Structure formats: C-alpha cells, structure tokens
Amino acid sequence: MSDTTDRDLHELAVKQAALGEVRGAPAADPVNAPMIRHWLDAMGDANPVYLDQGIAPPAMAQVWTMPGVRRGAKQGSPVDDVMAALDAGGFTGVVATNCEQTYHRPARLGERLTSATRFTDLAGPKRTALGEGYFATWNVTWYAESGEAVAEMLFRVLKFRPPERRPPSPPAEERRPYPLRPAVNRDTEFFWEGVRQGELRIQSCADCGELRHPPGPICPHCRSTNRAHVVASGEGTVYSYVVHHHPPVPGREPPFVVAVVSLPEGVRIVGNIVDCPPEAVGIGMSLRVTYRSMDDELVLPMWAPREP
Known part of the structure; x- marks a missing residue:
C-alpha cells in the first residue's frame, strides 16, 4: 500500500473519531419475551430468572438493535466509512480479535433500546499471520429511552489483505503451516490433546457432572472450579449452519460449511x-466426527455425513 493511501486511511479514522458518539435509530421492537425465550433456547440457558423478573439476559444487548438481513436505510455509523475505505484498499479479509463487554443493568420488558457508536482507533499497517492489515476499534453503548446506559461493548477487528490464491497444496512433507491456529490454553489443552489421540473430549464438572462446551474455568451450574472430561461418541446432528462464501479465509477454499452440531451428550x-x-x-443431518491433518502438527476435528 502506498504512503499516500495509508495517510488517507488514518486521516479518515481521525475524522470519524472526532464525530464522537453517533446515535442510531431506536430498535425496531421493544425488549420482548418471545425473543428472550428464543435466545435462552438457542444458548441452552434454563435460568428462569429472566422471564420471571421481566428482564433480558445482558448478553442480548446487541440483539435488540441488529438491522437483520434487509438492512434498509443506512444508519450512518462512523465505522462504516472506515470499513469501506479499507475494503477499497484491498483489505477485504476480516477477523474479530476483541469484544470487551460492560453491563450496567439488564434491559427490561417493554424498553426500546438505542445504540450509539463511537469510532476510537485505527492501528496499522501491521504484519500478522493472516497478512498485512489494520486493527480498527470502536465502542457501542446501548441506552434505554430514559437515557440510562444499559450495556457497552468494545469491538476490535483485523481488516487484512488476503493472500493471493496459491496452486494446490504440495505433498505433506512440503506443506506450509496451516494459518488458522486454534487458541490452546489451560481451559482447552485437554480438548486438543484428545483430538491428537482421535478422541472428542467434552469438559465436565468434577463435582456435579454437568457437561459444558466450549470449555471454561468454572461450572455454570454449581460454580465449581474442579474440572474433568468425558469422551463423546463422535456422533451428532446439524443444529444450524452457514455456507461461507466471502470474505476469503486463509487456508480454506470457499464455499465451505460451518455448522453448530448437537451431540447426544447434550x-x-x-x-x-x-x-x-x-x-x-440440512438441519437434522446425521454426522460423524472425522479428524483432518491440516499440516505436520495440527489436526482439526470436522464433521462428515454419517453412513446410513
């Protein structure tokens, strides 16, 4: 990228940041019980407190003001122009890197929330494992009609220039490292060790036995920090899915399917x-886990149709 284009991007970022907090339109619908019920079902959250007390789960803040597939008139977010300029500069790849959330209070049934966006920073160009790119950061605050802040979220994304398409992969002994490496930490290392051994491991609570995935440090059922795991059968069904076409993803050839798979273990x-x-x-398709070697070190669990 030329110095002039880089300077233009940063000048645009400074201009958008100077706009301060830009409010969008109020949510199309007030906080309502049917949507809360759908959310709880999708998240597997059986806590009755939300519907009993007429409040929404705090993590739903973003749901109420999402524009949906048919976006309609442009809301005028200060982020949009920066994203468009990065796309025009060839930085069409995108991956989320941070989402820091602050909850002031739950939203209540009948309240109509309004989101306000403030663009804060553009850092780059930087060289990353995905390619050269820029880190864009902005904050969104959701307000009730009274003007009281309900929740805040900081978003940071990497907008990167996807690498040029390469010829078919060389033989295994010449393969380059797969660019998308999973995060392995104290909470997840047991899972990836299982994958290397051909096991699909699910974290369990060593005290109450509750299963949970993704893995975490604390049992959401009894709050215990004692952890164990079980080995799943490796069977599942499609709960939901998307077919990914764009933006390009390093190491993957679109279109490809990303699915949420329901396991019989719950x-x-x-x-x-x-x-x-x-x-x-399709929804409900029977699947079986399969393990694919992505390079000389990384194995990923994937899902294939189960034979009748």
Whole structure:
C-alpha cells in the first residue's frame, strides 16, 4: 500500500473519531419475551430468572438493535466509512480479535433500546499471520429511552489483505503451516490433546457432572472450579449452519460449511462439514466426527455425513 493511501486511511479514522458518539435509530421492537425465550433456547440457558423478573439476559444487548438481513436505510455509523475505505484498499479479509463487554443493568420488558457508536482507533499497517492489515476499534453503548446506559461493548477487528490464491497444496512433507491456529490454553489443552489421540473430549464438572462446551474455568451450574472430561461418541446432528462464501479465509477454499452440531451428550460444538456439497447440508443431518491433518502438527476435528 502506498504512503499516500495509508495517510488517507488514518486521516479518515481521525475524522470519524472526532464525530464522537453517533446515535442510531431506536430498535425496531421493544425488549420482548418471545425473543428472550428464543435466545435462552438457542444458548441452552434454563435460568428462569429472566422471564420471571421481566428482564433480558445482558448478553442480548446487541440483539435488540441488529438491522437483520434487509438492512434498509443506512444508519450512518462512523465505522462504516472506515470499513469501506479499507475494503477499497484491498483489505477485504476480516477477523474479530476483541469484544470487551460492560453491563450496567439488564434491559427490561417493554424498553426500546438505542445504540450509539463511537469510532476510537485505527492501528496499522501491521504484519500478522493472516497478512498485512489494520486493527480498527470502536465502542457501542446501548441506552434505554430514559437515557440510562444499559450495556457497552468494545469491538476490535483485523481488516487484512488476503493472500493471493496459491496452486494446490504440495505433498505433506512440503506443506506450509496451516494459518488458522486454534487458541490452546489451560481451559482447552485437554480438548486438543484428545483430538491428537482421535478422541472428542467434552469438559465436565468434577463435582456435579454437568457437561459444558466450549470449555471454561468454572461450572455454570454449581460454580465449581474442579474440572474433568468425558469422551463423546463422535456422533451428532446439524443444529444450524452457514455456507461461507466471502470474505476469503486463509487456508480454506470457499464455499465451505460451518455448522453448530448437537451431540447426544447434550452439548453443541462448532465445526466444518466436509465430504458433502454445501447444497446437500440440512438441519437434522446425521454426522460423524472425522479428524483432518491440516499440516505436520495440527489436526482439526470436522464433521462428515454419517453412513446410513
């Protein structure tokens, strides 16, 4: 990228930041029980306190003002022009890196929330494992009609220039490292050790036995920090899915399917569906876990249609 274009991007970022907090239109619908019920079902949250007390789960703040597929008139967010300029500069890839959330109080049934966006920073260009790119940061605050802040979220994304398409992968002994590496930490290392051994491990509470996925440090059921795991059967069904076409993803050839898979053990897991054309995937499809070597070190669990 030329110095002039880089300077233009930063000048635009400074201009958008100077706008301060820009309010959008009020939510199309007030906080309502049916949407809360759908959310709780999708998240597997059986806590009755929300509907009993007429409040929304705090993490739903963003849901109430999402524009949906048919976005309609442009809301005028200060982020939009920066994203468009980055796209025009060839930085069409995007990956979220941070989402820091602050909850002031739950939203109550009948309240109509309004979001306000403040662009804060553009850092770059920087070289990353995905390619050269810029880190864009902004804050969104949700307000009740009284003007009281309900929740805040800081978003940071990396907008990167996807690498040029390469010829088919060379033989295994010449393969380059797969660019998308999973995060392995104290909470998840047991899972990835299981994958290396051909096991699909699900974290369990060593005290109450509750299963949970993704793994975490504390049992959401009894709040214990004692952890164990079980080995799942490796079978599942498609709970929901998307067919990814754009933006380009390093190491993957679109279109490809990303699915939420329901396991008979009672948890859900996200993974790619392979050995099946995207148009053949459907809700309820029976799947079987399969393990794919992505490079000389990394193995990923994926899902393939189960034989009748």
